[in-house]
Amino acid sequence: MKLHGNMSIKNNTLYIGGVSCIELAKKYSTPLYVYDENLIRSNCKEYKKYFRVKENGNKVAYAGKAFLPLYMCNIINEENLCLDVVSGGELYTAYKANFPMENILFHGNNKTIDEIKMGIELGVGRFVVDNFYELDIIEDLCKNKNITQEIYFRITPGIEAHTHDYIKTGQIDSKFGFALINGDLYEAIEKLSKYKNIKLVGLHAHIGSQIFDIEPFMDEVDIMMDLIKEIKEKFDIDLKEIDLGGGIGVYYTKEDKPNSIKEFCEAIINRVDKKCNKLGIKVPKLIIEPGRSIIANAGSTLYTIGSIKDIKDVRTYVSVDGGMTDNIRPSLYKAGYECSIVNKMKYEKVNNVTVAGKCCESGDILITHANVMEIESGDILIITSTGAYGYSMSSNYNKIPKSAVVMVRDGDDKLVCKRQSYEELLNLEII
Known part of the structure; x- marks a missing residue:
């Protein structure tokens, strides 16, 4: 062992x-x-260091679904990470722990009206919008309150990561996000012109969990950076934030050969720099959402x-x-x-x-x-x-x-x- x-x-x-x-x-x-609390905190510090949080203004958002009692919320807050929640219960836990709402990203493929209302009222920093249904609800609720909500669109980039079928989320046949191949993302962006209370500030993708191969993440980076340029040219929208999700694999048994946090982060940072330089675009602020690799x-x-x-x-x-x-x-x-x-x-x-x-x-x-x-x-x-x-x-x-x-x-x-x-x-x- x-x-x-x-x-x-x-x-x-x-x-x-x-x-x-x-x-x-x-x-x-x-x-x-x-x-092991010290190991949790050490992993948080490694992510902040190697993902260039201080130097580049990037963000690390802990994926709360992995483990989120009140005490864990406090650790994440003390370590200056953001928090990814996927339900009203996780959001309420963060609220009761006095976690800064502006540092929360609210995910979910079928947020209820009550959950969306709670998120808006508590002031979550970003809604990660998953579908047209959610988009309409956010607009209506924000319009009634005369506020503007910042959002990301979650996309399915069409990447087949090598992991268990139940935890693959990046391929087109997924319950999550706006697909690229069928034009859903572009239709969603076009709808924004009719909305006055929603501001699109970034895109989000998550290709799966317990992934050991770095190459799918490199493919994800390329797709997301291409989208930044394409959306600017087609819709004149400057997207300044790109959320690449989580999914880095961890050790469970001797058959597992995970990359280190350093290797994973540096590979992403370097690929983004290289791709943006090639496209002639400004490097966006990057967000990643590790959960398992912090806590497992x-x-x-x-x-x-x-x-x-x-x-x-x-x-x-x-x-x-x-x-x-x-x-x-x-x-x-x-x-x-x-x-x-x-x-x-x-x-x-x-x-x-x-x-x-x-x-x-x-x-x-x-x-x-x-x-x-x-x-x-x-x-x-x-x-x-x-x-x-x-x-x-x-x-x-x-x-x-x-x-x-x-x-x-x-x-x-x-x-x-x-x-x-x-x-x-x-x-x-x-x-």
Whole structure:
């Protein structure tokens, strides 16, 4: 198992941020999400440095869908990043955390009227407009308030990124954005001449998630810069901001070979400079929206091992006290992970097992083939790199309460999301 960030081994025991995983499990029970706060902050700082936020006025917007409790909003604000939200709930979370509304980009392919109204009333900095329906609603609501809302148009650039089909978003066959190939984008721009309360300031594209190849991002840059010049020539509109989305891949297992934040950012910056010089246009302010690559490797999940079922000459099932309710990704995407036993870190790995969840589903499998040391009921198992889309996609399936979340930093631990009780599980139900 690869150690990430501020993980270390002392006396065969795994520590994260200077805190023993055994002690965390005892103090907060399991399943438990554990986040390395210093690694999160370090990743934020790297993005700002290598994306030339200070020098060029570019922006890094954290993709909140990856993980967005109130405490995470505070970290992002303290690190001077912007925030990408995709729902009224995420927007309201940012509002309650006193996140600066002018630093928010509001995404979504089907924002409700109430969500759009909330965004306008709270004063979000940019709406990333996804379709004609949304465009009309924003205009009507802003007209009634006599205000002007700045927007980006989201486009589908027609790029097929090499990733899982469920997380491809840049190709034309997508629920997101205005397509280029059928003229939707140009029709949307033409409609703007009739609107007095909307100002187009930029374009947005997102080609997918967990992408390891830099080349699709280079293709995206070329398409977006060509559009800047074309829109200026055709519509006399100067677009000063280009949002290239997120999608950089991260390490989950040894098969993954991700680029570093530095490599990713420098490749984009250099390509933009080169392309703009070739086109004879001014370099726009650039925005990127990393989520997974900021938070994934900073998070891990601790479980207590319960039943162990050895089917001779078939497989050994090791069941834990969580599963698809706290990490749906293996069931949804067949996502791979690494694991270990936190108090046997230097033991020889002698068993190949299947780590199973406790849900009443045959598909509730967290890791199909895991090489582990001698294992017994009561051991604490850790699955690493669960920081993105673990807690945020968790559910109450089988009436299982949601797990707690702890931040660790410099030898201290802090509870940032309480474990859901059975009473809280029933709070919304009425007899």
